[in-house]
């Protein structure tokens with residue numbers, strides 16, 4: 001071994017010891033924070049977002065800000081686990097994009113529980129069987145997930161976080177090449193998202209829609225004459241080889257998830273608030289409801305309507321606005337909106353996705 005290599009490795013050993021000592025000190029601080037919280041919510045998404053944003057700003061390089069955030073996400077995940085072990089429910093089975101989104105938000109320390117339906121995720125949170133739930137709410141190409149919107153309206157849960165996940169689709173199989181494949185499994189939505197790539201590269205391979213991407217990967221693991229389209233996590237879970245990476249037709253394809261709980265988040269300085277309201281059935285009613293937002297300088301980042309369950313041709317509106325409900329302009333605008341609306345429910349304020 002060259003002298004220089006030896007010296008650098010000794011230096012790395014020494015730095016690792018320092019990092020470990022500091023990490024242990026940090027973990028002891030977090031343990032003490034946990035004792036002070038005494039059973040109140042241990043997970044504080046607003047604080048985690050502040051920590052990640054601050055370190056990304058301070059980052060001197062050469063590590064990219066994204067790597068720094070991922071490392072500190074894991075550190076906070078382990079510290080939170082020391083304070084109090086957490087359980088997070090998501091739309092299963094294991095290996096789906098919902099699981100990847102959950103891990104992106106919570107790191108790897110919690111116990112992740114796969115549920116069969118989005119409704120089951122809500123029920124698990126409502127019943128207190130888990131601390132948090134992660135549900136998809138919209139996809140940049142497919143649009144809103146209406147089941148989630150309807151459940152948000154009916155359920156007492158609060159929104160305490162958002163997660164944006166880039167959806168990258170991978171072609172995978174047990175074999176090391178595609179030559180022997182006789183069929184391709186995937187969820188119908190993923191087949192649609194890779195339609196052009198498939199037409200160009202595998203026009204004659206029969207496409208078989210199945211219940212989820214993870215199920216497709218599981219089937220491909222059992223059937224050597226097949227391949228699957230799924231996320232990287234599913235390939236890892238089922239020990240499959242990735243034969244072609246990022247084959248989705250739209251490279252910006254992103255799914256937005258919400259974190260639901262029995263509490264929302266405190267102000268972080270860069271927040272969003274989700275609400276749902278209904279308008280009286282008169283001309284100009286929606287405009288009158290939104291007017292206070294504009295007057296108080298509150299930006300709306302989303303507005304979506306859904307037919308109300310209650311009556312024919314009545315609508316409820318889902319809006320996301322910038323800011324926390326405790327910020328003065330947001331509080332004033334919401335108070336006025338509440339007076340004018342037939343119905344208003346604030347679903348929660350939470351930090352804008354920090355990672």
Ligand SMILES: O=C(O)C(=O)C[C@]1(C(=O)O)C=C[C@@H](O)C=C1
Pocket residue numbers: 030033034042043044045047048051075076077079080083
């Ligand atoms: O600051 C807190 O409230 C903590 O519990 C510490 C800590 C952290 O490790 O920084 C851990 C968990 C919380 O979700 C937020 C931050």
